[in-house]
Amino acid sequence: AMAHRLYTLVFPMDEQNGRVLLGMKKRGFGRDKLNGFGGKVEVNETIAEGAARELAEESGLEAKSMKQCGLLMFYFENDPVAMEVHVFLVHKYEGTAVESDEMRPQWFGIHDMPFKQMWADDSLWWPYVLKEQKFVGQFWFKADQVTVTREKLSAVDSL
Ligand code: 6U4
Ligand code: NA
Ligand code: NA
Numbered sequence: 001a002m003a004h005r006l007y008t009l010v011f012p013m014d015e016q017n018g019r020v021l022l023g024m025k026k027r028g029f030g031r032d033k034l035n036g037f038g039g040k041v042e043v044n045e046t047i048a049e050g051a052a053r054e055l056a057e058e059s060g061l062e063a064k065s066m067k068q069c070g071l072l073m074f075y076f077e078n079d080p081v082a083m084e085v086h087v088f089l090v091h092k093y094e095g096t097a098v099e100s101d102e103m104r105p106q107w108f109g110i111h112d113m114p115f116k117q118m119w120a121d122d123s124l125w126w127p128y129v130l131k132e133q134k135f136v137g138q139f140w141f142k143a144d145q146v147t148v149t150r151e152k153l154s155a156v157d158s159l
Contacts, residue, residue, distance in 0.1 A: 004073070004082040008038035008051035011129070012061055012090045012097075018110050022118075023058060023103030030145070034117045036087070037103060051088045059105050060098035063090045068159050069129055072121065073138045076145070089129065120148050134159055 012021040022034045037058040041050035052063045070087035097105035108114060110130060115123040121139045128135040137153040 002075070002082050003080060004084045006041040006047060006050075007083050007085045008041060008047060008054055008088065009036045009072075009085050010038050010051045010055045010063070010066070010088045010090060011036040012055070012059065012063075012093055013110070014107065015091060017107075019107040020110050020113075021059065021061070021097055021105055021107055022114070023105045024117075026102055026104060028102070030119065033119060034106070034108075034114050035119060035122075038085070041086075047086050048088070051086065055090065055093075058100050058103040060100070061090070061093040061095045063093055065092035066090050068134075070125060070135045070137070071159050072125070072136070074121075075138070075140045077141065077143045077149075079143075120146060121151070124151065124153055128155065 023037055024034055025031050037055045038051060039054045041047050045053065048066060051066060055061055055063055066088050068086055069089050072085040072087060074083040074085065099105065113126055121137065125135050125137055133155050135153060136156050139148055140150040141148060
């Protein structure tokens, strides 16, 4: 299989108000896009620990209950290393969202997502989140990080 690197992507959910916390990425990979919180999994931690750490670093929220909802592979033209992204929902958390060096947090209605400002794949798999259906996907991007040239997406029973 192709070389890949592990990442997390975490979405804090406010179920009472039907909202999800996104962050405007202020620097680095995916800059100027709205997305969940996350980053590279470090060598000394589990994937779930990495997810909770990145959420805390980037949003100020402390995860109290976290569930994996998806597994995504991203392939970028001219990049030999694929991204393996573990997607989590956080239904219980402590703290208040605060702006970090990396992210400017903002709540959105779960049925009113700003897909035009998000990665192109997000509008394709977000419906699975709404249905509480676990999913796996593969997306091939051009080097422009915008154009999807090929995609595979399906529901799964377990991750
Ligand atoms: P540094 O700056 O090295 O500390 P780090 O926070 O570890 O970075 P980062 O932010 O570059 O890592 O990680 C990339 C983030 O972007 C992860 O949360 C995964 C997410 N991501 C990458 N491609 C994506 C895509 N096509 N769709 C999507 N999220 C994507 O929804
Ligand atoms: Na990050
Ligand atoms: Na990181």
